[in-house]
Amino acid sequence: MKQSLKTFALLALATAVPAAWAQSSTATNTAEPTDPKATEQWEPVPKIVTPGQQDSAPPSDAIVLFDGHDLSKWETVKDQSPASWKVHDGIVTVDKSGGNIQTRQHFKNYQLHLEWRVPKDVQGEGQARGNSGVFLASTGPGDEGYEVQILDSYQNKTYVNGQAASIYKQTPPLANAMRPPGEWQSYDIVWTAPTFAADGSLKTPAYVTLFHNGVLMQNHTQLAGETLYIGKPKYKAYAEAAIKLQAHGDKSPPISFRNIWVRPLD
Template identity: 80%
Template sequence: MKRSTSTVLAFVTFTVIGSCASAQDDPKATEQWEPVPRVVTPGAKDHAPPSDAVVLFDGRDLAGWEASKDHSPARWKVHDGVVTVDKTSGNIQTRRRFRDYQLHLEWQIPKDITGEGQGRGNSGLFLASTGPGDEGYEIQIMDSFENKTYVNGQAASIYKQAAPLVNAARRPGEWQTYDVVWTAPVFAADGSVKSPAYVTLFHNGVLVQNHTELAGETFYIGKPKYKAYADAPIKLQAHGDHSQPISFRNIWVRPLD
């Protein structure tokens, strides 16, 4: 039997509408089964490294670190499961280089710290070290418990760029944590910025930088600016102030690229 064109169109339209209605009513239509995420075993405690982490400091030695100025072995003092800044040795950085990552780091200001402002327990976490000195992208480390200074230079600030959302500092002598998600900048072949760097930071479990966009590298004098790089070490600063040195422990990183 010969069907009219209008009959065929009506049949097709009814079939399509029926299929759409069926898909909308079927919860399985929006289920995704592949690819299956790989298994990562969390640490036994919240601060412990998960199974896919690269442990940068485990309390025993600085085998994974080097002096930033000349790439010689790092000479900060390792004792009692922690490492303490040695200002005479300068900054240290990881031997391994990274791009995007998740980082956990714990730090402690001495209980009997003296001084004020920027001279009261000063160090820095450089998320990407692009030179032997203080070049790179810095999160400030210092005593910000009842210690006034410029807000884009207090603890958990992106130094000279972005103040933390809140001040979550603990008292000197207590251990503090940084949990960082670092999204490295991407550069074009000519060195121009294709996409900027971003930082998310939790200080002692409190969100203090929420996917903050960086304007470039850290500078003590002058505005931040970008310099093209592919990958870079993570650096800890030996600041030149006269206060007692800061200690670190339990440092691990999960590469995300």
């Protein structure tokens, strides 16, 4: 009996020591730091970007795509000829006969600012009322791309994933912040491009954050693929792409744009 008690005591001690050590080790590893410097990060130092005088003005690291003078940074989507939309009075107005236009430069991830105006005398209803779109990645004439809808959504009923600030045919906006026709609207967009594996399969999807007139409309919204007019969205592999503006075929008076700039985020 004495030998058994001695053996039991030794076994208990052998198991107790590792347990106590483990508790002590855990307590040591989870101890809160007492030095504030332990949570300070000093590098890399963020680059300096000088903001514009107004929120609509381009910051110092932006690429100005349209400054009210010319369309030298744009081309016709159909044949890459110079963009033929009408530049006047510091703005550019859609020429529906000239077709869609796109940036000559291609981008991946970026922040985009643009302002647009539906004419005060706009006519039509639904999708035939001040329709256009900004395509966040367009790789050619036959490419559907990824469209943020532009439309007169001021007292104009249509399907909600086709109204202003929607991801076209995918995600309705969180609200309707539309100003009346004749007044300028603003879009501020953060585009996170999709990425693809070597075989063309999707690695990570695209995301859009969008403010319309300063109001959040898309909150890091995940896209299911390109924004198709008919059918289910799907992805098509690309590396970089142009930003496209749409000359929609409806019969309402054409819309206008101003103050377009982009900040590449790669």
